[in-house]
Amino acid sequence: MLEIPILYEWLGFVVRWVHVITAIAWIGSSFYFIALDLGLNREGDFGGADGEEWQVHGGGFYHVRKYLVAPNEMPEHLTWFKWESYSTWLSGFALLMLVYWAGAELYLVDAQKSNMLIWQGISLSAAVLTIGWLVYDFLCKSPLAKHPTVLMVLLFCLLVTMGYGLNQVFTGRAVMLHLGAFTATIMTANVFFIIMPNQRVVVDDLQNGRVPDAKYGKIAKLRSTHNNYLTLPVIFLMLSNHYPLAFATEYNWLIAALVFLMGVTIRHFFNEMHARKGMLWWTWLVTVVLFIVIMWLSSAGPIQTPLEEAELEMPVAAQKFAEAEGFQEVSDIVLGRCSMCHAREPSWDGIHRAPKGIYLETQGEIAMNARAIYVQAGLSDAMPPANVSWMEDEERAAIVAWYAAH
Numbered sequence: 320m321l322e323i324p325i326l327y328e329w330l331g332f333v334v335r336w337v338h339v340i341t342a343i344a345w346i347g348s349s350f351y352f353i354a355l356d357l358g359l360n361r362e363g364d365f366g367g368a369d370g371e372e373w374q375v376h377g378g379g380f381y382h383v384r385k386y387l388v389a390p391n392e393m394p395e396h397l398t399w400f401k402w403e404s405y406s407t408w409l410s411g412f413a414l415l416m417l418v419y420w421a422g423a424e425l426y427l428v429d430a431q432k433s434n435m436l437i438w439q440g441i442s443l444s445a446a447v448l449t450i451g452w453l454v455y456d457f458l459c460k461s462p463l464a465k466h467p468t469v470l471m472v473l474l475f476c477l478l479v480t481m482g483y484g485l486n487q488v489f490t491g492r493a494v495m496l497h498l499g500a501f502t503a504t505i506m507t508a509n510v511f512f513i514i515m516p517n518q519r520v521v522v523d524d525l526q527n528g529r530v531p532d533a534k535y536g537k538i539a540k541l542r543s544t545h546n547n548y549l550t551l552p553v554i555f556l557m558l559s560n561h562y563p564l565a566f567a568t569e570y571n572w573l574i575a576a577l578v579f580l581m582g583v584t585i586r587h588f589f590n591e592m593h594a595r596k597g598m599l600w601w602t603w604l605v606t607v608v609l610f611i612v613i614m615w616l617s618s619a620g621p622i623q624t625p626l627e628e629a630e631l632e633m634p635v636a637a638q639k640f641a642e643a644e645g646f647q648e649v650s651d652i653v654l655g656r657c658s659m660c661h662a663r664e665p666s667w668d669g670i671h672r673a674p675k676g677i678y679l680e681t682q683g684e685i686a687m688n689a690r691a692i693y694v695q696a697g698l699s700d701a702m703p704p705a706n707v708s709w710m711e712d713e714e715r716a717a718i719v720a721w722y723a724a725h
Contacts, residue, residue: 324693324698325694330417331417334410341407341410342407342554345407346554350547353590353593354589357593357595365384367391368386370384372384387533388531389525389531390525401511404507404510405510407507423437425687426490426493427441427493429489432486432489435488440488443485444493444497447485447501451501452501452508455477455505456508458470458473459542471548474545475576478498478576482575483572485498485572490566491566491571492566494572495559498575499555505549506546510546513539518539551581551582552575555578560675563672563673564617564618565617567673568616568618570616574613574617577616580609584603585606587602588602588603637686638686640721643722645717648717649692649717650685652717653679653685655708656696657692657703658680659708661673661677679692689725692722693718693719693722696710696715696718697718697722
């Protein structure tokens with residue numbers, strides 16, 4: 320019979336795997352169609368089409384045409400691009416529930432910042448995705464839709480405000496994750512609520528012999544453009560939980576804001592290049608400057624809770640592990656084999672920040688990270704890396720026995 324921690328780890332792996340695969344499919348198709356649209360040859364008569372493109376790939380030639388509204392007749396074979404987006408969001412939402420809702424006391428609510436209860440933190444998490452989309456959708460349907468640049472600036476301000484607000488109650492990892500989840504929700508909701516319904520209206524008009532209204536295509540194009548510029552920041556935020564300098568510093572919310580700007584500058588370079596408007600090299604200069612500022616911010620201000628304060632905290636969920644038989648022995652093992660790296664001031668050469676922002680300097684922190692210690696150093700020998708601190712088999716067995724005793 321498999322233990323719950325083992326099932327939990329493998330379930331998390333499978334869901335994350337699906338999430339990455341579907342994200343690759345969605346982002347890949349999105350990048351392709353944006354590049355295709357911008358690079359269309361529009362000089363000449365294409366039989367009512369807006370433009371065409373000849374491409375070669377995989378030993379064959381492809382002839383692609385784009386119609387601004389729709390062709391004169393409904394084609395027999397029509398491929399819809401939607402499931403990549405839906406599958407990415409659904410798998411990401413499942414991962415959010417699995418990691419940040421089920422493990423809310425460890426990964427979601429930061430007890431050092433707020434007295435927010437777990438159920439309140441989960442409710443806030445869900446509200447961020449829902450209310451955030453409603454606000455964004457309202458802005459897009461307002462007269463601001465005629466001023467896309469102003470609309471994007473307001474969206475950026477919304478993201479910055481959200482990041483700062485969440486950082487008052489959530490852990491750094493959760494702040495980054497929720498900014499990414501909110502952005503991904505906007506992108507998928509654009510597909511589900513706006514782009515696909517508008518395309519269905521056009522298809523229905525064609526099937527019933529009506530002339531499709533061009534406004535539906537324009538609305539969908541605006542949302543597609545937003546999705547295009549938001550893609551790169553979402554990828555960064557997906558990866559951010561592996562890098563403490565991104566999420567476990569005082570100005571993590573500001574780092575996230577600058578990452579959004581970097582995404583805009585990078586995408587603008589490629590969009591202009593694909594549109595054959597030249598190479599805007601200045602965008603890379605701006606990107607480099609933004610990245611330098613990010614690196615500086617990651618080391619500015621206090622980067623963690625002082626050890627004196629951390630010693631006073633013992634989360635309720637960690638009590639059972641702290642009271643389990645063998646905890647004192649395991650604490651000594653972890654302090655001797657792991658805490659030289661997982662410390663506020665690591666003593667191991669080459670380690671400047673605790674890996675993944677996990678500290679193992681107090682009994683409370685050891686109890687709070689019980690499952691991770693059990694999986695990483697008990698069931699497997701993933702930690703310490705290459706067993707550089709020489710953890711013995713007997714010590715790993717002690718960790719397993721302690722976890723089983725809780």
